[in-house]
Amino acid sequence: MRALLARLALTACASLAALPAGAAAEPAAQGHILYDVHYGSSGFKVGEARHDWKLEEGRYALTLALQAKGLAGLFGLEYEQRSSGTVDAKGLRPVLFEVDQRGRKPERAEFDWAKGRVSIRRGGEERRSGEIRAGDQDLLSLWHQARKVAESGKPARFAVVTNKSIKQAVVEPRGEERLELAGEQLDTVRLHAFAEKDDLDIDIWLSRRHGLLPVRIRITDDKGGVLDQRASRIEAGAAATAARNPN
Template sequence: MRQPTILILATGASVIAHALVLSLPGWPAHVGIEPPVLHATLVVAEPKPAVDLAAVAAPPPPVVREQPKPRPKPKPSPARAVEAPPAVPLTAPSAGDAGEIAIAAPAAAEVQAADEVPPAVDAAPVADAAAELVAAADLKGFNVTGWPERGSIRFRVHLGEGGFAVGEAQHEWSHDGKRYRMSVAVRTTGVVGMFRSFHYAQSSAGSVGREGLKPERFSVEQSRKTPASAEFDWDARKVTMKRGAKERVADLRPGDQDLLSLWHQIGIVGAVSGSTELNVITGREATPSAVEVVGPEKLPLPIGLLDTVRVRAEARNGSLTIDIWLARNYGMLPVRIRVVDDKGEVLDQQAVELRLSPPGSAGDEPAVAGSGGERAEEGMIELRAEDNAFAHPTIGN
């Protein structure tokens, strides 16, 4: 019994000791009293915005009532111009007497709108006429004297609407005013080239005259496929296409081109009368096609922003559509070629490097397409993608 008594006495002594310590004047027992003062100041600040809000809330009603009082209708009412257009009386009978008042105000607005519309309508034909003049100038071409005697274009090849880069194409040409030669070679690059090597080449050769290019021989070579060729007999007006043991003969018309010479022919002679009918010769067939000028376009390319004329060659049977962008300030050379087949597959070639001989170099010995000799490089005008780092390729239409 003594132990519990001792514990009780010890506990009581401890409580009394703590109470004495806490009651000492030096102990910070009133620290928590200050916050209520802060709360009081916050409460006082609230009514002030409430008074301001009440004062602000009062003005809106009179402002709303003042708006209907000034009736601006009498000012537009001197729109006696309503009397001028006879169209108002014609519409009034169908609306009824009550409708005349309602129609009068819109009629004034319609008269004003009609006054504003004519300039816009007049401006459109002017713009269209300007576009037609530009297109008409482009339709005429510039004849063979404006065609650079030699040059090369390196294209980046994109596949599909998404513009997936699959390879590069190297195009070269040369002429001396009487004869021409040109070629293009396509090969896969990057990841695609690692998994599947692909090579495709075209070549065209023939004569040059007032009517532009007259192909005499066209050939096509492709990986894992039989080579194809086309022989042009302009005297007999026949073209013979061969692929292995297969042979086909088709009629020739003046101006017919092979698939490669078409790139330059359009820029040399243009498309007369807005649309030109011709046969486009491939290694397999002669396809009747319509060539027309789509119009001038500012075209962003890896080599820079160029003024171009977009021309379209479309097969009559819908098997192929070729869009060609010709650089107006660079000898009407093809700087973008977009091909879409009947299945919707897209092959888009965009120039990443352009080299051409300067004007007045006709006396120089023409370089052989594909030779790449030093003589061919001297004095060449060049555009390169690395010189235009901020230019981006155009994907899609």
């Protein structure tokens, strides 16, 4: 525990200036990002994913659809995630998180903020429940809530609810990196989310040019397997609307 606290303190001091005021514009209210999906230590491309978001009148809706190719689809690498809820100056507040995965029953997490509880269900049956507090997120809303951590430049602690469990997580800034994504060089802010006592290990890169949208997400499981999603196309705001309505 002492080592963890020392690590957080050092990270906070080193990253206070990670995102100067005015360094990134507000993200577009709607759009989508296409990702190339790579898996394993060798980084072989196994499929593609599409992430859509929409923020409107104090509410948000997020989706992630991952389509695997070949045998990868048979090993659970084909699914759709959906997160919806409210949004304000403090960020996202999930109400419902859903996962549809090939070959499995639908799973969902229902957030009851009035009671401070979340219910994790599979096929309509509750499998687990627990307490939630202000600021807690689901696995998909985390991608966008990470912006708030980047803006503060300080580590943050909150629960991340998945379709199976509730993980007490730390999200910490890791500095800036320039990545070649979507056919261009992007200046990004990198964040790392990890659970103190559980198998949560996610790196998120946010693009300054695109209002700190998530342009790369790398997930490492408890066996060392790596799922790396790298943006291949970004359509935000007016560009996204034009792409949907070419005529």
